[in-house]
Amino acid sequence: METDLLIIGGGPAGLHAAYVAASNGIKTIVVDESFSLGGQLRQQTQRLTNLPKQFDSQIGITLMQTLVERLTDLDVTILSKHTMIGTYKDGRIGVSNGQRTIPISAEKVIVTTGAAEEAFVFPGWTLPGVMTIGAAQIVMNREHVIPGKNAIIIGSNDFALEVGKQLIENGVSLQGVIENEDQLIGCKEETIQFLKEAGVPIYQNSYVTQASGAGEVEKVIINHNGSEKEMEIDLVCIGKGLTPILEPFEILSCDFAYEKDLGGWLPQYSTLMETSTASIYVAGNAAGITNLGAILLTAEIAAISVAESLGRQCKEEATEKRELLWQELYHLESADSKAKFHGRIKLMREFQDNVDIQLSKLFNMSVGGV
């Protein structure tokens, strides 16, 4: 197959990039591993408050529908159930659906493979019934199946607490949030208040010493402030956080950098969202773990850059659009975490000399202290 633009990943970043690119007359293919588009939006029932101004505040599931539906009349080919498995010598990308492998020749590629959840480990973490917090959310909100009756959550970031709330709303008995630190990591007051009112015990300075059971998890022992407590539990949700998915970038020979605040190792990229391998762009959580607003904006920046390099937008127009998008990204991302945006600028500066010139307006706008 041949195309102007190949997008790897049909989550929010991939879908939004496809829309922006195809709206500029770019022939686009989106490859997605799953049986339906939307990525992690498919199970997000919480209201998204940090979206770019072009989107109304809404929940993930409806945003997913919007992002998919508006591709209908555009020149976008969707290859669902197809996974990028590698590359050919001549740079073509191989995707497979389990029955055959198709080489795709693309002028430009945007990789939006997102992030993966990390794991806390303890004896017994491999038992059925122990899963990532994201998996529990998928089972509950996308599959409409109760993942367990009596649950604990290990870790207390905002996402873990939010899913904890959703578990309770669906009738699961949440018997504790286990946090290793001496305070909660998450800071959304509303969610914390909900959990408190629901009577969920918060165990700080605590960790799981063991999960056990015959065939599946039945019992968990936690260490709380040095003393052990046994709990009858059939669902253990691990909420450690996210890290960018790196595999496609390594296969595409992209250089990596380490930025703790963006989730660890990730591909280097410029203010165009182009990686060290020419014509390979990155967007979304793969470019650093962030909120949904920034995920969509990085996708738009990448798509504009692709449009520019394919001659569908003139340099001036593209530059101005990118500056506006970076400004909005700055505001949306720093509202959540200043450190993330700083990390992003640091990453780009280490890769590209003229970041400050590229983002001139942003830096002139009293933001300069970055």
Add this chain to the structure above:
Amino acid sequence: MAKQYDVVVIGSGVVGSSIAFHLSEGGQKEILVIDKDYPLSGTSGSTQAWVWVHNKTPSWYGELSMLSAELYPFLERKIGDVEYKRTGGIAPFFNESDRESALRLAEKQAEVGIEIDVLTRDQVLEKEPALSPNIAGATFSKIDGNVNPFRLVELYIRAAKKNRVQFSFYNPVIDIKRDKGIFEITTKKEVFRAKQLVLAAGPWTKGVGKLLGVDIPVKQVRGQILVTEPLAPLIKHTIGGMRQADNGEVLIGYSKEEVGYDRRTTLDVIQDTAKMAVEYLPDLAKANIVRCFAGVRVIPNDGQPILGEIPTIDNAYVAVMHSGITLSPLVGTVMTELLIQGETSIDCDKLRLDRFSEFKSYV
């Protein structure tokens, strides 16, 4: 003052670590092995690890391979279980017209004592029912087998360490000088001195040779290998092109590309190799490939091992060859004889570096 050793070996792959281990068996010498990375990070860790004899030609080369394969059971008694299995080797052919050259091969190899059976299609399928009914026949020899390369190198090193061999890892050699007959080896971490120096750095020997002022005439050849998920027992023999490891994984691959030190895999070769896999073993179609890897092999310009003294530099030696896994027990033994007694128990003249007409030394 830099620490001085009797012998410094550069390269801790299967060849370097075998030489160090065999040398250390006498116990008299102070030995150091230097590696730019960690054992198994290079060629020895990215191989199918056949101990393969029967169609190594010319026949004197087959004979060396056979002698080495015969040493493996004794080696295991000394260093431990390296999962050496003399499975027998099958090299299938698909056209009846190949039978004649198979018979010629058998005749030639018989002269040096390598026993080869030229099998009919039915005989092959009886031995190895999973092979494709489309094959015409195969050459077969009992002497072939395979080994776990990870265990092999690890156990060579463990045994060498027990004999007080020193190892310096993650430590590239930057420069080599000679001062009053003593080698002065500058590495990233420190400077070592050595009375005798052995270059055993596989495909990287060319670069190390340059530091010493010698051109080692070798090429780098990339081989890509596919690994299946562990499968229930499927094949018993080492088949030219694939083998099944102890844990059930089937390793498949027989590609060659001259692309320097580039160790990336490509879907072009992966797909070609998959095709070969099902041509040989149709049942493999259902198996999942979980990973592919590429190794940079070293191939001397004329294909044969380069082993022995470096003619223009006293006390400098080289041991570089394509089939390091097959030959490592023999090479370790022979190099030990050479370094200690100055001569070898088997004739190694054909392996000398100065057999190459273009042999160059800048010294």
Add this chain to the structure above:
Amino acid sequence: MQIVNHSIPGKKSEKEITFSFNDKFLKAREGQTVAAALMANGIKKFGISRKLQQPRGLFCANGRCCSCFLTVNGLNHVLGCITLVEEGMKVSSNDADPDVRRKANGD
């Protein structure tokens, strides 16, 4: 357990289908993954690990960790978390290394 009245109204199909797990017939809803369909029937253990023979089930739900391997319609090591359940599908647990030999499969 299937959720009937989800706190957020989704579009999950209500169409019921029948599949089997280790020769036992079970119900699922169209559009569910095999992994979720099993969990809806109270089955969390999908197989056993190959070295220590420990139970395994859904872990990442994103097709990455391979912990949910199942045998589906005779094909071994299928990812249960990204495969949709189908009417009449024969699912069995992943208890041993795949045997790909023709004879083993009755071909």
Add this chain to the structure above:
Amino acid sequence: MDASTIVCKCEEINIAEIELAIKSGANTFDDIKRLTRCGMGPCQAKICTNLVRQIISESLEVPLSEIRPPRLRMPLKPTRISALVGNEVSSSVISVFSESAPQEDDENHG
């Protein structure tokens, strides 16, 4: 942490085995992988990468930022051989037998 805790779910490698590999001198994920098989199974280190990096970091007292992930390999997910078999004529792969004929050109491999 209990040293018998599994880190690599696929190959069932525990913390003690990783620490032993580090003690014997390995200090990158790839080198530990070849000694222990950690990360060599079907998921190809997708789950254990950062767990192992953490252990290396703690054992060697090196910051996490200096410990790279392992080399990530094709295919990016387990792929059936039947799905890989292409229609193009094989070019880069030759058979062992075709190379072994005892003619006078004497290249040899394996």
